[in-house]
Amino acid sequence: MARRESGEINAGSMADIAFLLLIFFLVTTTMDKDNGIMRQLPPPTPDDYVPPPVRERDVFKVLANANDQLLVEGNLMEIENLGDAVKQFYTNPEASEDLPQLQWMRKTDVQNNLDIAKANLRQAPNDNEARKNVKKWENKLKAVELLGDYQTLPGSAIISMQNNRGTSYNLYVQVQNELSVALNELRDELSLEKFSVKFSDLDPKNEQDKPKIIAIRQVYPQRVSEAEARSTGGG
Amino acid sequence: MPKFKNKKDKGSAEISTASLPDIIFMLLFFFMVTTVMRETPLKVKIDLPSATETIRLEDRSLLDYIYVGKPFDERFGTLEQIQLNDQFAELADIQTYVMNRRSEREARGEEAMIPSVTTVLKIDEGTKMGIISDIKSELREVQALKLNYSTLVRNE
Secondary structure: OOOOOOOOOOOOOHHHHHHHHHHHHHHHOOOOOOEEEEEEOOOOOOOOOOOOOOOHHHEEEEEEOOOOOEEEOOEEEOHHHHHHHHHHHHHOOOOOOOOOOOEEEOHHHHHHHHHHHHHHHHHOOOOHHHHHHHHHHHHHHHHHHHHOOEEEOOOOOEEEEEEEOOOEHHHHHHHHHHHHHHHHHHHHHHHHHHHOOOHHHOOOOOOOOHHHHHHHHHHOOOOEEEOOOEOOOOO | OOOOOOHHHHOOOOOOOOOHHHHHHHHHHHHHHHOOOOOOOOOEEOOOOEEOOOEEOOOHHHEEEEEEEEEOOHHHOOOOEEEEOOEEEOOOHHHHHHHHHHHHHHHOOOHHHHHHOEEEEEEOOOOEHHHHHHHHHHHHHOOOOEEEEEOEEOOO
């Protein structure tokens, strides 16, 4: 008679356990993803394109030379002070003549403009510009409803960075970063005041937060223009 | 019949090793997942600049990469070079590269995703802006307008 051996442990389910653990790690481990600063390039312009005239006060000029020095609105500036200058540009607290004149967005005006835009769209239902215009005023109306009447930059106001071909990429990224820092701080301030939550903590995937994000973006729009490098000046 | 039984015979049953391959596979998978694989071998040296206001890029299938830096191998030159996929490229190749990537996506039936494709610029911080502006105007020509300046994350 054969000797009775203790039964072997069934290893059939081992694979299942292993897979379970595997899936657990797959879900919980985050891969080291790429980080970076997002920017949108302007669409290509036809050769005969003439840029619309802009008022000097509506352009926030940042010039960088080949020695990585900054000239902001005509003054030599260190990068640490750039943020404050950008905030001045967005808010123009002293109603200065050199900074853009802020426009009041009032509910009745916005409503009127929206009606006009809608009427235009009805006349030309296939016009993309007209559709964009309706969308723009709809967003502004939402902003006014959420935030009350507000002041914002005129549509022609832009932040323009022009760099020399010899400017270093590091300086370029630092300037872009400072511009974003200033804008995000302004947005955070407004969001804290109106919704008692930071703008950066609003979740774009949350249905309740979405209109808030759109509204704050209306007040402090991203206005960085990506101008092409020039070879003049300290080249 | 032996008179004395071997003591070892009485010991507990051997541990089954049937699950060992599973455990090994598990470890293997774990390391596969946590190790960041570089899609393409780099031929240029890239020290990324650092920034605070960064956005994390999520979907790798919607990213095109352009690398700019000085070649590791000095035989390829000591000035900044552009790398697309796994080889050095000229400025004029960028448009073809973007177009190729687009037709690959179309072949996979992802036409709808094309407008949300981001071009990730992985550029050495010491690079001069001249070459970068040239790259940007090439990208504008082919309507690849969403850019990401790849940076390291710095905490203030």
